Amino acid sequence: MLVKVEKLTKSFGGLTAIDDVDLDIEKGKITAIIGPNGAGKSTFFNLISGFHPPSTGRIVFNNHDITKLAPNKVAELGIGRTFQTTNLFAQASVLDNVMIGHRLRTKSGLLDAILRTKREKREEKECLEKAIEALDFVGVSHLSYQPVALISQEAQKRVAFALALATSPELVLLDEPAAGVNPDETDGLAELIEKMAHNGITVCLIEHKMQMIMNLADKIMVLNHGKKIAEGTPKQISNHEEVIEAYLGGSKNAKTS
Numbered sequence: 001m002l003v004k005v006e007k008l009t010k011s012f013g014g015l016t017a018i019d020d021v022d023l024d025i026e027k028g029k030i031t032a033i034i035g036p037n038g039a040g041k042s043t044f045f046n047l048i049s050g051f052h053p054p055s056t057g058r059i060v061f062n063n064h065d066i067t068k069l070a071p072n073k074v075a076e077l078g079i080g081r082t083f084q085t086t087n088l089f090a091q092a093s094v095l096d097n098v099m100i101g102h103r104l105r106t107k108s109g110l111l112d113a114i115l116r117t118k119r120e121k122r123e124e125k126e127c128l129e130k131a132i133e134a135l136d137f138v139g140v141s142h143l144s145y146q147p148v149a150l151i152s153q154e155a156q157k158r159v160a161f162a163l164a165l166a167t168s169p170e171l172v173l174l175d176e177p178a179a180g181v182n183p184d185e186t187d188g189l190a191e192l193i194e195k196m197a198h199n200g201i202t203v204c205l206i207e208h209k210m211q212m213i214m215n216l217a218d219k220i221m222v223l224n225h226g227k228k229i230a231e232g233t234p235k236q237i238s239n240h241e242e243v244i245e246a247y248l249g250g251s252k253n254a255k256t257s
């Protein structure tokens with residue numbers, strides 16, 4: 001098992017956003033997290049990636065206890081992530097965005113940068129190579145020198161993936177990777193997510209687009225009011241009574257494309 005989440009709980013004041021959740025994430029597989037708005041999905045990602053300390057519970061990644069680690073330490077150990085709103089620098093080029101993202105996660109300190117140490121130069125070269133490789137993998141290397149502001153929403157999503165991949169993570173957490181793109185583009189992004197898994201990258205994603213999830217996920221966890229109400233294959237989930245009631249039952253509201 002790549003990730004073991006045990007009895008994870010996070011409270012914000014009186015609100016329990018994640019309530020006693022267990023989850024195993026299997027290596028090389030695609031695990032999806034679904035649930036209504038406010039169910040705690042993003043909070044769950046924030047806990048795994050070290051952005052919030054859990055109130056109680058434990059997170060083990062690759063046999064390391066990462067429960068209390070800071071985000072940069074978690075990234076260093078091999079967890080990459082994207083955010084719900086693509087946080088790119090609009091005026092900077094695609095390549096610079098990915099390089100900046102990589103630099104923020106690599107080790108040279110300010111002193112190395114000022115003194116232009118050997119280590120700093122080596123890391124800079126490695127950073128450029130990784131960024132080029134990641135942009136090629138996600139299929140936007142032809143846009144490398146375009147400012148982010150001028151590329152499509154779908155291309156921006158791909159750049160956000162490249163940013164998460166530039167540190168060669170073993171696990172990527174994708175927060176609503178297909179939000180705001182049309183059905184054709186959604187298919188393209190789903191293919192890219194499958195390509196990641198085929199290349200041995202373990203994927204965990206949050207997504208509202210049910211059809212995409214049903215086709216893509218090996219396993220789905222359903223959250224409602226911070227609690228895990230179901231876990232299983234897409235087929236098991238689509239037949240699960242409590243899920244249908246809490247979420248899919250509102251299928252008039254659930255986006256199906």
Ligand SMILES: Nc1ncnc2c1ncn2[C@@H]1O[C@H](COP(=O)(O)OP(=O)(O)OP(=O)(O)O)[C@@H](O)[C@H]1O
Binds near residue numbers: 012
């Ligand atoms: N930093 C925070 N401080 C206080 N409350 C928070 C914080 N982050 C999240 N919450 C609350 O925790 C609950 C779960 O929010 P979260 O964003 O994790 O849900 P979500 O399932 O990702 O929702 P959505 O699908 O709308 O993105 C919500 O009630 C939210 O208001």
